Amino acid sequence: MDIMLATGNKGKVRELQEMLIPVKNLGRIFFIGDFPDYPEVEETGSTFRENALLKAREAAARTGLISLADDSGLEVDALGGEPGVRSARFAGEPKDDDRNIDRLLNLLEGIGTERRGARFKCCLAIVTPDGGEYVTEGVCEGRILSERMGSGGFGYDPVFYLEKYKKTMAELSFEEKNRISHRAGAFTKAVSVLDHLAKQS
Numbered sequence: 574m575d576i577m578l579a580t581g582n583k584g585k586v587r588e589l590q591e592m593l594i595p596v597k598n599l600g601r602i603f604f605i606g607d608f609p610d611y612p613e614v615e616e617t618g619s620t621f622r623e624n625a626l627l628k629a630r631e632a633a634a635r636t637g638l639i640s641l642a643d644d645s646g647l648e649v650d651a652l653g654g655e656p657g658v659r660s661a662r663f664a665g666e667p668k669d670d671d672r673n674i675d676r677l678l679n680l681l682e683g684i685g686t687e688r689r690g691a692r693f694k695c696c697l698a699i700v701t702p703d704g705g706e707y708v709t710e711g712v713c714e715g716r717i718l719s720e721r722m723g724s725g726g727f728g729y730d731p732v733f734y735l736e737k738y739k740k741t742m743a744e745l746s747f748e749e750k751n752r753i754s755h756r757a758g759a760f761t762k763a764v765s766v767l768d769h770l771a772k773q774s
């Protein structure tokens with residue numbers, strides 16, 4: 574079974590590719606770069622679920638392949654759940670991880686440790702060319718530090734601290750992040766869907 578990974582985010586591509594390795598009967602993985610003039614899908618939904626479905630539906634319609642899209646982001650308690658679905662563009666256009674972190678740290682300046690709770694959420698949508706739709710979700714709880722630590726991962730990883738590991742997400746190894754992240758949580762639930770689709774194809 575071939576599959577289309579419908580994301581323009583290189584960090585996500587690396588992580589999802591790694592997670593796909595153990596999936597049985599997987600054929601070729603296609604990427605946005607394999608399709609010239611692939612459009613940037615406007616994320617007009619108000620939830621991760623809606624946006625993940627928008628991206629996966631567009632990919633399935635364009636490529637005729639079983640398509641997997643990820644919509645994810647960071648929810649910060651002290652900001653009422655922001656940046657949420659706006660995580661990628663929190664500091665405006667063009668999207669920029671470094672400026673997003675600067676904006677987040679500025680907004681949280683002076684806020685104490687106990688009020689810096691946050692979580693990463695990930696919605697994975699799998700859409701088949703004949704209209705089948707499957708969505709899974711993963712969550713990872715943590716808190717926002719007041720400075721960056723570590724250089725792994727992407728996005729807000731350098732300021733996202735995991736109490737249990739006493740490390741930021743950017744200080745975990747690639748393998749560790751891929752075992753415990755919100756994306757890993759959503760992906761684990763999607764494996765049975767992929768196995769089921771592979772058997773049908």
Ligand SMILES: O=c1[nH]c(=O)c2ncn([C@@H]3O[C@H](COP(=O)(O)OP(=O)(O)OP(=O)(O)O)[C@@H](O)[C@H]3O)c2[nH]1
Binds near residue numbers: 646673
């Ligand atoms: O530190 C992080 N570690 C992660 O593991 C992670 N996952 C998501 N995010 C943030 O949320 C945005 C997603 O927005 P998003 O789902 O629209 O993706 P995107 O626009 O980057 O690519 P695409 O998949 O839409 O093409 C990203 O840009 C990041 O800012 C993360 N930050």
Ligand SMILES: [Mg+2]
Binds near residue numbers: 616661
């Ligand atoms: Mg996006």
